[in-house]
Amino acid sequence: MLVRTVKILAWAWLIAACSLILIGHASTWYRGGSAALEDLFGPHIIANSIAVGLTLAPAFFLSRLARGLQQKNRGKILLSSAALVVSVAAVALIVLLPVTLEGNKSKAREYQAQSIRVKDGSVAMYQYKDHSLTGPVRNEGTPESIQIGDVITINGKTIRAQHILVKEILSDIRYGGQVLGKTGDTQCVITESPEDFPPGDKNAERDRLWIVVEKCDPIAVATH
Structure with a gap:
């Protein structure tokens, strides 16, 4: 039951993250046009790729955690859990940074x-x-x-x-x-x-x- 729940969470995060990324890029195009979208894949492609990778990372580590639970591999469970916590914290940081910038106004x-x-x-x-x-x-x-x-x-x-x-x-x-x-x-x-x-x-x-x-x-x- 626990393994199944973790797998469902992994798929749910993956779907939500992909939807959020697509909506974000579509919003960038709508507000700034093709020039703004090209900026994401041009000068800011490295930062954009890192942000996308960090957003998808929890789904990957949830999947590894489910595999570790299924195999009853304690080492894999601990490593996957630690990586999951770090990746979720990184996503939270990505979300909070723009709020911090807004406060700087x-x-x-x-x-x-x-x-x-x-x-x-x-x-x-x-x-x-x-x-x-x-x-x-x-x-x-x-x-x-x-x-x-x-x-x-x-x-x-x-x-x-x-x-x-x-x-x-x-x-x-x-x-x-x-x-x-x-x-x-x-x-x-x-x-x-x-x-x-x-x-x-x-x-x-x-x-x-x-x-x-x-x-x-x-x-x-x-x-x-």
Whole structure:
């Protein structure tokens, strides 16, 4: 009876894990288009493969545990049980890390500016269109300052700066041992409409264009 239960658990985990992986990849394609999906199988293929392997691992170790129980092999039972615990803990870690990153969002202060100063020519344009993200597209002749009402053209695409969102990093934002934002860093995002700010889930189907100034200094804060 115990062997049968463990086998059922192994199959249940395998089916659930495969479904979760397929749904995750489909969601990535739906939100970010083919470019986002290619990113999973391109620059992030190693990390993605590790995550997939860790997600499937408990099913494998449950299967080995069932075999050990069936053979009444104490060594195989102990090894499979230990590996199962470690693999389940790894899956839990994968699930919890994004939650930790979400909590890090509170370590930044956001407000709108009337004008900003561009540092190190760090201007890049992004576009989301037809379920596909393109960018960053950079412009060699970036302006030294940008204010509300300015028209900026990069690679033939033009945007009028109607909203400038400033994001100040109040304390280091870390994820997976990497620093995504350092204390004191300031980033600015420029759009024509508030709905064009990247990219909330509720706006996932909207075509939009925005500019990111990776290093900026706010000159004047928006009064409205």
